[in-house]
Amino acid sequence: MKSIDKDHTGSISLAIDAGDPLGGVSCELDARHIADAGQVHVGDTVNVTGICTGMLTDVVLVRCSAHKN
Amino acid sequence: MKNFRSVTFSLIALALMATCGFSQSKYFTKYGSVTFDASGAMEDIKAENKKATFVLDATSGAIELAVLLKAFTFERALMQEHFNENYVESDKYPKSTYKGKISNFSEVDLSHDGSYPVKISGKLTMHGDTKEIPAKGIFTVKDGKVSGTASFTITLSDFDIDIPAVVKDKISKTVNIHVALWLDPLP
Numbered sequence: 124m125k126s127i128d129k130d131h132t133g134s135i136s137l138a139i140d141a142g143d144p145l146g147g148v149s150c151e152l153d154a155r156h157i158a159d160a161g162q163v164h165v166g167d168t169v170n171v172t173g174i175c176t177g178m179l180t181d182v183v184l185v186r187c188s189a190h191k192n
Numbered sequence: 193m194k195n196f197r198s199v200t201f202s203l204i205a206l207a208l209m210a211t212c213g214f215s216q217s218k219y220f221t222k223y224g225s226v227t228f229d230a231s232g233a234m235e236d237i238k239a240e241n242k243k244a245t246f247v248l249d250a251t252s253g254a255i256e257l258a259v260l261l262k263a264f265t266f267e268r269a270l271m272q273e274h275f276n277e278n279y280v281e282s283d284k285y286p287k288s289t290y291k292g293k294i295s296n297f298s299e300v301d302l303s304h305d306g307s308y309p310v311k312i313s314g315k316l317t318m319h320g321d322t323k324e325i326p327a328k329g330i331f332t333v334k335d336g337k338v339s340g341t342a343s344f345t346i347t348l349s350d351f352d353i354d355i356p357a358v359v360k361d362k363i364s365k366t367v368n369i370h371v372a373l374w375l376d377p378l379p
Contacts, residue, residue, distance in 0.1 A: 128223065130223040130225075130242060130374070131223075131225075131339075131372075131374045132225055132242055132372075134223070134242045136223065136243075149222060149243065151242060151243060151263075174262070176243070176260040176261075176262035176263040176286075177260040177262060177263075177286040177287065178260075179222075179243075179245045179258050179259075179260060179287070180222060180245055181222060183243050183260055183263055185243065185262075185263050185265065186265070
């Protein structure tokens with residue numbers, strides 16, 4: 124995992140490294156799984172479950188849950 | 193004399209770099225918020241997408257916003273399913289973009305704290321159609337951080353989105369869209 128980002132609306136997204144400096148996988152945690160952000164750390168290998176909505180600069184997943192592999 | 197010229201040239205170059213060489217040329221976010229309200233007389237229909245990508249070219253005032261339609265979340269899952277399958281057909285048209293320009297960008301100074309109303313002209317592409325949509329917005333600079341909001345209204349029929357007769361009282365023919373952005377300088 125590359126970073127844990129909190130936006131101005133309070134949403135938390137996990138940025139997953141995909142080996143490309145210009146893009147990766149962005150996973151927005153579901154409101155029911157916000158606490159997952161406290162269980163994982165930058166550098167961890169994580170398992171993420173969510174809904175893939177497509178790709179802009181990143182592949183975008185929403186309504187995610189995450190836990191350390 | 194040659195040394196004097198060299199020192200003078202260096203000082204002028206340094207002064208130019210100090211005044212214009214370090215100004216930020218692009219601002220960006222991957223976490224923009226786009227909300228819409230298509231509430232009809234009988235039902236609230238609202239959704240939010242917190243994954244909008246936005247780029248501002250601060251040298252020209254050009255802007256570009258992109259959203260994935262499947263990333264709009266509704267309070268009710270069934271409403272979200274209908275939105276994706278019956279109205280915007282997000283499997284066929286997964287992305288919507290707004291490309292435009294801030295016509296009064298010369299009045300915006302992103303290097304100074306303040307609130308700057310802007311007029312935006314641009315084209316919205318959605319559901320396979322592209323239409324000219326003007327918008328009004330405000331850029332705010334506070335403690336050096338740049339944020340912005342904008343609002344505009346679209347008519348669903350302009351984008352070939354049909355409302356079935358059975359739900360025509362529940363869904364508005366026009367949709368109010370609000371955009372909120374918190375921008376970072378693009379490295």
